[in-house]
Amino acid sequence: GAAVPAAQRGSWTSFLKSIASFSGDLSSLTAPPFILSPTSLTEFPAYWCERPEYFAAIADAKPGQDRALAVLRWFISTLKDQYTSRNETMGSEKKPLNPVLGEVFYGSWPDKNGRGLTELLVEQVSHHPPITAYIIENKHKRVRLVGHNAQKTSFSGGAIIVKQIGHAVLTINETEQYVITLPRLRIDGLWYGSPYIELADTSYIIGGGYITSIEYKGKGYFSGKSHSFKSTTVPMPGQGGAGPKEIVVEGTWHESSKFTKGGAGTFHQVNEQREEAKPLTWTDELGESETRRLWNLVAKGIREGDFELASREKSRIENEQRQKRKDEAAEGRTWELKHFDHQESDPIYEQLGRLAKLTPPTEDMYIFKGNWPSGFASL
Numbered sequence: 603g604a605a606v607p608a609a610q611r612g613s614w615t616s617f618l619k620s621i622a623s624f625s626g627d628l629s630s631l632t633a634p635p636f637i638l639s640p641t642s643l644t645e646f647p648a649y650w651c652e653r654p655e656y657f658a659a660i661a662d663a664k665p666g667q668d669r670a671l672a673v674l675r676w677f678i679s680t681l682k683d684q685y686t687s688r689n690e691t692m693g694s695e696k697k698p699l700n701p702v703l704g705e706v707f708y709g710s711w712p713d714k715n716g717r718g719l720t721e722l723l724v725e726q727v728s729h730h731p732p733i734t735a736y737i738i739e740n741k742h743k744r745v746r747l748v749g750h751n752a753q754k755t756s757f758s759g760g761a762i763i764v765k766q767i768g769h770a771v772l773t774i775n776e777t778e779q780y781v782i783t784l785p786r787l788r789i790d791g792l793w794y795g796s797p798y799i800e801l802a803d804t805s806y807i808i809g810g811g812y813i814t815s816i817e818y819k820g821k822g823y824f825s826g827k828s829h830s831f832k833s834t835t836v837p838m839p840g841q842g843g844a845g846p847k848e849i850v851v852e853g854t855w856h857e858s859s860k861f862t863k864g865g866a867g868t869f870h871q872v873n874e875q876r877e878e879a880k881p882l883t884w885t886d887e888l889g890e891s892e893t894r895r896l897w898n899l900v901a902k903g904i905r906e907g908d909f910e911l912a913s914r915e916k917s918r919i920e921n922e923q924r925q926k927r928k929d930e931a932a933e934g935r936t937w938e939l940k941h942f943d944h945q946e947s948d949p950i951y952e953q954l955g956r957l958a959k960l961t962p963p964t965e966d967m968y969i970f971k972g973n974w975p976s977g978f979a980s981l
């Protein structure tokens with residue numbers, strides 16, 4: 603483990619052993635300090651919109667093939683941020699803070715060049731297993747993304763394999779809907795203490811009359827390059843206008859991609875302009891479980907190398923959570939979600955998912971209650 607500080611070698615080795623003998627919820631395992639991130643998983647949905655102009659461009663595209671490609675372009679534009687940004691800002695993938703039940707994050711991206719204000723609201727809707735629900739909305743452009751995600755992890759060939767559970771639904775003009783599924787992750791480089799993500803398998807975008815499948819490969823597969831993908835867009839059965847029957851795009855999701863069928867030239871060129879969400883100014887309304895407020899001292903400890911502070915504060919938060927759950931049980935109450943209603947099936951996922959034979963055939967759904975905090979109104 604070249605990247606592991608000498609004093610933490612032993613604890614890194616035992617952490618790896620516990621991962622290898624464990625499957626399920628890795629987020630609850632205790633890891634050595636050098637691999638800890640000061641950011642909670644509740645902030646991760648912001649990766650969907652760190653290039654807000656691509657999100658807005660979906661609304662500007664002509665319905666049909668142009669729109670389907672605009673959705674694909676936005677989706678591809680998020681992957682670099684979702685899966686390589688920790689390596690870029692912190693040197694390697696790091697273990698995020700494990701959100702508490704009811705933890706929330708609110709943020710926004712300002713209006714710029716007519717693209718409109720984009721708002722983000724996230725809530726941790728389950729702790730065991732961890733499930734995060736979110737909504738991202740550009741009201742000016744009438745584009746909205748609602749989704750939830752969870753992970754199933756296993757260990758294979760020295761790497762962590764992460765199956766993503768959950769999906770997102772993109773709605774345009776309150777009428778047009780797309781179902782978006784998520785790729786599988788392989789976390790490698792563990793032995794050396796410098797983990798990084800590669801994407802694998804296939805994910806889908808289904809809607810607007812088109813079905814896109816995106817196949818992911820790493821080094822040594824079809825292009826031989828890391829972070830490769832190949833997407834294929836076809837009209838849904840019985841649909842499709844004058845355009846080509848099949849559009850294929852190939853390249854790397856962190857750099858560039860081009861049309862290889864049904865089009866010509868560059869499809870997408872990733873630039874360095876990622877815009878982090880601006881957290882909503884804290885007020886009582888946001889509550890004590892607002893992620894930055896909740897983890898403030900843990901994050902400070904991790905950033906400043908004061909791991910005693912970090913672990914003391916983390917234990918305090920965890921104990922408070924245990925006490926809350928005990929109190930609820932004793933009083934015969936259950937935790938109520940703040941912003942979402944939970945439903946065990948999703949009709950839009952079922953209907954559109956059938957067209958690509960998605961498995962499972964249905965998934966949970968978290969419906970936004972519409973209660974944006976009042977702070978958004980003054981943005």
Ligand code: 0T9
Binds near residue numbers: 646
């Ligand atoms: C949804 C994303 C997800 C969350 C993270 C697997 C992971 C937790 C889930 C899937 C986002 O849209 C995209 C990016 C990164 C994913 C995380 C990477 C990661 O390592 C963690 C897991 C739980 C670990 O922390 C494993 C142990 C760690 C020491 C390896 C760095």
